[in-house]
Amino acid sequence: MSCKETESLVADYLDSSLPASQRRILEQHMQQCEHCRSELAAAQKVSAHLLQWRQQQVPQWNRIPETLRHARHTRSWSWFAWWQWAPVAVSLVLVLAIFTNVQLTQTQDGFVIAFGANRTVDAMDGSVIAEQLARFEVQQRLRQDQEFQALAARMEERQDASNIRLMETVISQMSDSTARSLDQVLAYFEAIREQDMQILQSTYQQLVDSDYETIRSVQQLASYVQYQP
Amino acid sequence: MSLADQDEVLIGAALEGSARAWERLVKRYEGRVYNFSLRLTGNQTDALDLMQEVFLGVYRNLHRFRGDSLFTTWLFRIAHNKAVDMNRCRRLFMQQDQPGGNADGDDADPYDRVVSNDPRQDPAVVLIEEQGNSVISRHLESLSWDQRLIVELKVFQSHTFEEIAELQDIPANTAKTRFYTALRKLKSILEQDHVM
């Protein structure tokens, strides 16, 4: 083996696939040949220097190819949609609860003022509401039937207008459905509820000012509705 | 690694349209591919481009993977080819801008440094952050493209010369000579830099 072969000898030596028998021959040569030895040492040093490379973290990137992304969307859309709509859904449940808490129903006997419609209020606190309902549900013939019907119509109108405003608010908040926007929607509902309760209270007081019992019930009920979450 | 986590299972699921399985598979190898790309291109922007090309190529050819070799072997074959393609593209692109350049000889090729050096002159390009790595990167950049590639395959990917010869479609002896020349060149640069 002559040292004109250093190049291939060093390369061979660094090759993991070199058979053991050939490696032994190479090692024997390295012991005798100064040039090959120093060249091999240098090559090993260079390799060691390069191998000091430290793995770098992959930056954020889009791993899913376009074609796979469609499959992904259909799969995760429902979750995504739910998440997007969660604040809005909560708000709608809330507004339903608020508006149906105070319900005016006409029966043969006249008007039934039902505070807390079972369906939605159940979700809040069924037993307490049922109790309150039993206690406060006022069923009596009102002398001012016509006036009350007008009130009912006015309330309905108000609710429609409120619902429209509510939807507008919800839609405008959809683009950034964050906790902040939820707060805004809730604050809006809170304000509407307060207004409605004031109207209800004052109207009821006018309507039934001759009946102290009823006034007391309505006031209790109004405060109950107002302070329920 | 659980059975469900094996490459073959993830590949099967990805082929059936599971984005989750594909993502898992990518996450397993993206680090290796990214660092491979980073060493070859010398900057994060090109490295990210190359890595994306590699995984897009893997995804498009996934149905062709037969499992008669390791997935990593197959993946890095694609990575190698994409790197070569990318370099070829840059050369063609640069040749239009700089007529008269000659493209022969490992050391004399003026386009060899195009890939790594040009983005560095652009301040918008994110450079290699790791300080030790940027030194190594600078040393690798002193090599021609072919030399850098063979150093990558031999030192970092631990390929044998036979494998390199097959991958690059060159005689094994050419691969050995090229590798040895690259090491010698690195040695002289490291000496200048007082690294050795």
Ligand SMILES: [Zn+2]
């Ligand atoms: Zn020798």
